[in-house]
Amino acid sequence: MRIAITLACFLTASLSAVPPVQSIPPSLLRPIPSSGPIPPAVDPAILKSASPPGSSAQSYERSAKDFVHSKFASRRGTTRVQNLEQLSQWKDPASWQALWDAMKNEKDDVRLAFMDHLASQGGMGQGMLAKIAIRSEESPMRHEASRRIERPACDEVVAMIELGLRDDRHLVVNQAGLLAGKVDAFAVIPSLIFAQVTADEKKTAGDLAWIAIGTNTHYIANVTAVVGDNAGAFQPVIGTIQTGVLMRVQDAMVYNYRTDAHQSLIALTSRDFGQSTADYGWDMKRWWSWFNTEYVPFKQAQAAANAKPALPPEMPIVPPTEPTAPRTVPPAEKTQTPPATISAETADDSAR
Numbered sequence: 001m002r003i004a005i006t007l008a009c010f011l012t013a014s015l016s017a018v019p020p021v022q023s024i025p026p027s028l029l030r031p032i033p034s035s036g037p038i039p040p041a042v043d044p045a046i047l048k049s050a051s052p053p054g055s056s057a058q059s060y061e062r063s064a065k066d067f068v069h070s071k072f073a074s075r076r077g078t079t080r081v082q083n084l085e086q087l088s089q090w091k092d093p094a095s096w097q098a099l100w101d102a103m104k105n106e107k108d109d110v111r112l113a114f115m116d117h118l119a120s121q122g123g124m125g126q127g128m129l130a131k132i133a134i135r136s137e138e139s140p141m142r143h144e145a146s147r148r149i150e151r152p153a154c155d156e157v158v159a160m161i162e163l164g165l166r167d168d169r170h171l172v173v174n175q176a177g178l179l180a181g182k183v184d185a186f187a188v189i190p191s192l193i194f195a196q197v198t199a200d201e202k203k204t205a206g207d208l209a210w211i212a213i214g215t216n217t218h219y220i221a222n223v224t225a226v227v228g229d230n231a232g233a234f235q236p237v238i239g240t241i242q243t244g245v246l247m248r249v250q251d252a253m254v255y256n257y258r259t260d261a262h263q264s265l266i267a268l269t270s271r272d273f274g275q276s277t278a279d280y281g282w283d284m285k286r287w288w289s290w291f292n293t294e295y296v297p298f299k300q301a302q303a304a305a306n307a308k309p310a311l312p313p314e315m316p317i318v319p320p321t322e323p324t325a326p327r328t329v330p331p332a333e334k335t336q337t338p339p340a341t342i343s344a345e346t347a348d349d350s351a352r
Contacts, residue, residue: 024306025158025187028299031292032190041187042159047127052094060095064102072103072110084113093124100132112144119148127156130183134164134175142175146182153183161188165195170256173198177261186272189265189295193287196262202252214244257282273298 027041052060071083090099096118103110115132118125126149133145149157164176165188173195180188202208221239225232262282269277273295280286 024299024303027187027190029296029303031296032193032288034288038190038194040159040162041191042155042162044159044163046155046159047124047163050093050096050124050127056094057098060092060098061102064095064098067099068102068106068110072106084110087114087117088120090117091121093121093128096125096128097131100128108140111141115145115148123154123156126150126154127160130157130160130179133179134160135172146179149179149183151184153180153185153187157183158185158187161185162191165191165261170198170258174258174260177258177264180261181264181267184268186268189268190291192261192265192268193291194284196258196265197282197284198256198258200254200256202254207248207250208252209249211247211249212244214242214246217241217243269295 025041027039030039032038071086072080090096100111100114103114115129118128121128129145129149130153133142133149136142136145153161161176161180164172164179167173167176177192177195179185180192217240219239219241220236222237223234224237226235265287266276266278277290280290
């Protein structure tokens with residue numbers, strides 16, 4: 001009995017020591033449609049609480065400016081350290097953007113303290129750090145924000161990266177792709193495929209450029225009489241004829257190759273798939289075909305394997321036996337001995 005209980009405890013401890021299998025994002029289990037928009041990996045409504053309405057945004061903007069000016073302007077020493085601790089009072093996600101904008105011109109210790117506060121605010125704080133890591137204009141601040149994001153990325157971070165990959169500005173898209181590679185955001189692989197190259201139609205009023213290929217032929221178009229003392233002459237007027245081709249450029253298609261997003265896509269897919277995907281280059285059609293025909297079946301098989309209970313076959317779990325109560329022996333019943341029968345000869349001997 002003791003051996004069975006000890007074996008069960010050992011198996012329970014061994015299974016609890018195995019790290020839990022991470023769930024596979026749904027965006028990696030469904031093919032990319034052949035037409036239409038790409039379904040987002042995470043519902044963008046998850047970030048709705050960080051977008052205050054107009055009146056609330058203005059109120060937060062005024063409060064943030066007053067707070068930063070009163071707490072950090074020309075403050076030093078112990079008072080400044082105490083004021084930095086008061087940043088923990090700002091727990092409403094709708095106020096964080098206004099506070100970050102208000103401390104734009106402050107020293108680094110203020111902004112780094114604010115990032116530390118965001119790192120302790122759960123998923124919404126992680127999403128705000130991702131926003132800073134994608135949209136900040138300062139490279140050191142982007143690095144510090146990305147360093148505080150947990151790996152693997154939570155849904156709020158994935159949603160913020162998705163918004164960055166769908167932005168019209170190429171710099172924002174590149175920085176979103178770079179962050180996706182840093183925080184292991186595998187869920188945004190479909191968006192990365194179509195964000196690595198973009199074609200922008202350039203239309204302006206008038207010609208964008210012109211190209212002329214031709215030949216100039218000179219001839220005498222006219223003569224002018226020149227008269228002097230006892231002299232006369234004619235001065236020729238030279239004309240020019242141009243023959244050839246003139247090409248006018250009135251519109252153009254500009255292809256932008258976003259290298260940071262491209263490199264993150266190769267790094268994420270190669271590491272997860274187990275084979276290098278660098279050969280697909282910038283060909284989005286090949287990427288689309290690979291994702292639908294190879295990668296999605298691979299992830300579906302992986303999800304099916306993760307769904308099965310993983311138990312070591314050589315060590316089956318033996319259920320512990322119920323302890324049994326000590327056996328009690330009932331007391332022996334007293335038996336009455338029947339009276340002995342005395343024979344007649346024995347009676348006569350005793351009478352004598």
